[in-house]
Amino acid sequence: MVLRPSSISKLVVFGFGLAIVPLVLVIVSVTLSIAHFAEQGQVSILRAVAMSDAANRMNNAVRSMERYGLQYTVLQDQALLVLYDQSFSEYQKASTQFAAAGPSPVDLERLHHLAENLSRARQLLPLVSLEGNRSALAGDFSRASGEAQSLQSDVNEGISTEVGKLGTRALAIKRLTIFEVLLVLPLSVAVAIVFIILITRPVRRLDQAVSGLGAGDLETPITVKGPRDIASLGDRLEWLRNRLNALEAAKLHFLRQLSHELKTPLTAIREGSELLQDDLGQNLSAEQQEIVQIVGDNSLRLQRLIEDLLRFSLAEGPVGAGMVQELSLTHVVEDLLLSYKPSLRSNALHLETRLEEVRIRGHADRLRTICDNLLSNAVKFSPQNATIRVDLQVQDEDAVLDVQDEGPGVDPDEREKIFDILYRGEASDSGKIEGSGLGLAIAREYVLSYGGSLELQDKKTPGAWFRLRLPLAGQDASHAHHSADTDGMRQHPGPSSSV
Incomplete structure (x- = not known):
């Protein structure tokens, strides 16, 4: 003993x-x-x-x-x-x-x-x-x-x-x-x-445990050896970790359940408004059609909000090992740029790209969500005839994606707040549909789960500059310059292309 x-x-x-x-x-x-x-x-x-x-x-x-x-x-x-x-x-x-x-x-x-x-x-x-x-x-x-x-x-x-x-x-x-x-x-x-080590080691372990809990690490068990009062504090921290785990699981379960429960009546409302617009719209007056349009738009907005809420709840949960695979981040960005082609043309936005072939390990849907949030913000806040710059390259054995726009930018006081859940900045959205306040929060949660970072960079010219950094799939990851034509969009290192 x-x-x-x-x-x-x-x-x-x-x-x-x-x-x-x-x-x-x-x-x-x-x-x-x-x-x-x-x-x-x-x-x-x-x-x-x-x-x-x-x-x-x-x-x-x-x-x-x-x-x-x-x-x-x-x-x-x-x-x-x-x-x-x-x-x-x-x-x-x-x-x-x-x-x-x-x-x-x-x-x-x-x-x-x-x-x-x-x-x-x-x-x-x-x-x-x-x-x-x-x-x-x-x-x-x-x-x-x-x-x-x-x-x-x-x-x-x-x-x-x-x-x-x-x-x-x-x-x-x-x-x-x-x-x-x-x-x-x-x-x-x-x-x-010897006694300094015996005294400071359990205290340092307590500090690490508290820091881990503060950083959201609820998976690592907390074990503190030392004097009985310090060991008792370690046991209380372990109890707190288990309690936080239980609360986190209950919160995720509640969010998932709430999202699914809300989607069912919302789908009925949206389908009803679509039927009124498509089949019965000819029997409606102009004011009635306007009301139906408002119901449809807001039901769609509410559905997106619910989907974002569900996606955020999933973002805080663990990533299944079987879902992670090696894939081309370059192809993910290219596919997203193709999907934004109509929005770019309708707003007379110019696109400049520099895409290297970069392979990483991750979940395809999550990586698409990360990049989609960055690109959608750039399109949403850019004025007409503005230029959006998308660069994908390898730096220090990391994949680095830079997305820059020429919109109103982000106030210095909001640099970190914009990544908080349900936070909406004060910048004008040029009359477009207001965001849910979950996009960047979801993106950062996904990025952190891969051991990467998502930060707002300093930009001398007007606009915002987001930098995504993710670890490469391997040390020998290829980063040869990639160039291709995709239905009118040209990716090249130099001049911009208008869409």
């Missing part, structure tokens, strides 16, 4: 704690080392001060005893013996302090010899009347003085040695600190990076 933190805040706290633990250990280790070093240094300094002071006092006491002793041998004054004994007492106190400071075995041996010489010299002082005793006393004092001076020299040398050891120890602590920091810092950084 994998243990997971209950919340991302706990994961952050745990990760932060785990990242700083090595640094805390280094700080504790360095602190203890420095404290131990400071303690050792303090002990060494106090010991050195005590030994140096004791050695100095012993040396002074020995010199005093030597002076008083030699004076006594000459003057035989008892006061000098008292002074000698006082110096000897001071020497004993200093030697006791020196021994308590923990001298080396060599220094203890010297201290022992020094004490023996001084004790023997004290015993010889009352007997200085004898010539041999004077010589022995002088020898004892000389040896005692030498031992005291050697002892003080050893103490000074020991202090220098101890100072050197303290410096070496300080350098070792410094190197150890640097080594521990260099060892632990990458570890802490690595732990921090």
Whole structure:
């Protein structure tokens, strides 16, 4: 069983704690080392001060005893013996302090010899009347003085040695600190990076899931692993995705059902108006015929609106894999241009085409609907004697269809709105039948389902310029220049043809 933190805040706290633990250990280790070093240094300094002071006092006491002793041998004054004994007492106190400071075995041996010489010299002082005793006393004092001076020299040398050891120890602590920091810092950084990934990955997955839902991706399941609160949010998003899928399916079902239900009575109305116009029109007055004509035109318009609505509902649905096939987009455009021949002639519109042979994968009816919406808008909004330009070519391994007209164009504020469902622009339609507001919305839905794009390009001259971009069927798609005559319409790269 994998243990997971209950919340991302706990994961952050745990990760932060785990990242700083090595640094805390280094700080504790360095602190203890420095404290131990400071303690050792303090002990060494106090010991050195005590030994140096004791050695100095012993040396002074020995010199005093030597002076008083030699004076006594000459003057035989008892006061000098008292002074000698006082110096000897001071020497004993200093030697006791020196021994308590923990001298080396060599220094203890010297201290022992020094004490023996001084004790023997004290015993010889009352007997200085004898010539041999004077010589022995002088020898004892000389040896005692030498031992005291050697002892003080050893103490000074020991202090220098101890100072050197303290410096070496300080350098070792410094190197150890640097080594521990260099060892632990990458570890802490690595732990921090691991937890940053563990924290940001589920959050990034949530962001991707929300972005996918916002972009309309309702097919990809949402699975978020991580802390329980983040995983719970992922589960809620998955529930939301399923709910949106259900609502989308219900909406499509409603639109299809509504479209089919409306088409039945509408067909009866349209057929009735056609019968009145064809067979019974001779018995109708002019006003009645006008009313019948209005009923027929509006029933036809309503039928087109219903068909567009049904087509839009299908556009939002998935494309069946079996419906997608490789086909010539060039032939689709050519067939549409032939069907617009009467409209072009009746409005005295000129057509300029540049069509390369381009093959793509798609659904024939959907591709025809896309191109039909672009061409119908160009014809609808173009004034008489205007020119419509249709270019089909390959750019960057994509099929690119450009449709340009010389109509009123699109207001900059409406550049994206015109692709919204049921949106009608403010531009004049030159008295033609008003559109349903679904054509460009349907076209863009179809284009997006193929992984392409449909955009309004900037145009310096009056009119609108729509660019359709679709992926090619394959890398080796042929795009040789295509030229053909189609019943009075000529496709060529240069001059325009009038229809």
